[in-house]
Amino acid sequence: MSFSKKIKKVKKEFIFNLIIKDHPYIKSVIKGFIKKISRIYYSVAPKEITKVLHKFVTSESIIKNSLNNIFSTVYFELRTKCNGQCSFCAASIQNETRLDSIMSFDLYKKAIVELAEINYKGAIAFHVNSEPLLVKNIEEYISFARQHLKDSWIQILSNGKSLNSINGKKIIDAGIDELSLNIYNDDLKAELPKNIKKFEKEVLHKLFNKNQILTGHEEKRPKGKFIKYNIFKRLLTEILHSRAGTSPNKKINKPLVEERGFCEFPFQQFNVTANGNVSQCCCDLYFDSDMGNIKFQSLKEIWFGEKFMDLRKKLISGDRQSNPLCSKCDFFGLKRPPINFLRKIFYYLFKHS
């Protein structure tokens, strides 16, 4: 990267941090404004135009996510439990109906060994719709993955409620690359919880200096000692999308489901829950879609199996309607914005539901 480009990038990041990232309240005001514009658009625009626009915005991802690609993240739901109270999530304490079960270490080992055999270099995470730090010996699972998958990106995404200086140090010592915390509250201006501040003081800032603590979404390992540490302040009462019909605070927006086609999740995510069942995406909270079970099949067999392939072909052709879960899902279909400038603008305008 040339020097002037570097300066531009630093300036952009500085302005972004100053105005948006470090001010979740301003961020939520901007979001609210864009949502309003988006709602006006959806109330007047013809369905056919929205369909074409959705195809245009998602086309970058369709090209990138070929049918032959292997997953980019394996999500282990080691324990089907969360201690959060997010209104949009059926795994929250007040909405939970699943049994509390834990993945056996042997089953987990089988999966990690298989990943090592295929020289997997993608990401490993320990949540689907669950809280990883509720797994008492989580550091043992992390450590096993670290030993066998040296180049993988190991992430803990947590609501931070159970984080303390002891388990925080253990998961860092076990070899995580990233600790990201979604701090849910009913006030975005509220201070960070005491346990998080204590962890930062007693562990994070003792083990890493400022330059070694990275932020952002990129999963690329720099040279030397580092940790990626993100804090995302979010509202407990947030309304997201229908999450394949499971979201307790969001009804399915039927017209939007019809206007949206492609979704990238089944091209990228391998979600496995405590009993070994694999789902089509993270929105399948109850693992209803039954793509296979890692107890009886290899991860590759499931990933390239008929059920996954059939779903992917349908999504590429823009068909959400024939899949029982996708037909109830108004998720836009992309986790991150496209690279192309125009597509990016449309993405931010139309991703709301």
Ligand code: SF4
């Ligand atoms: S969104 Fe995450 S933290 Fe919130 S209830 Fe669901 S699983 Fe728990």
Ligand code: SF4
């Ligand atoms: S559209 Fe389908 S694959 Fe995508 S998140 Fe929704 S249910 Fe999952």
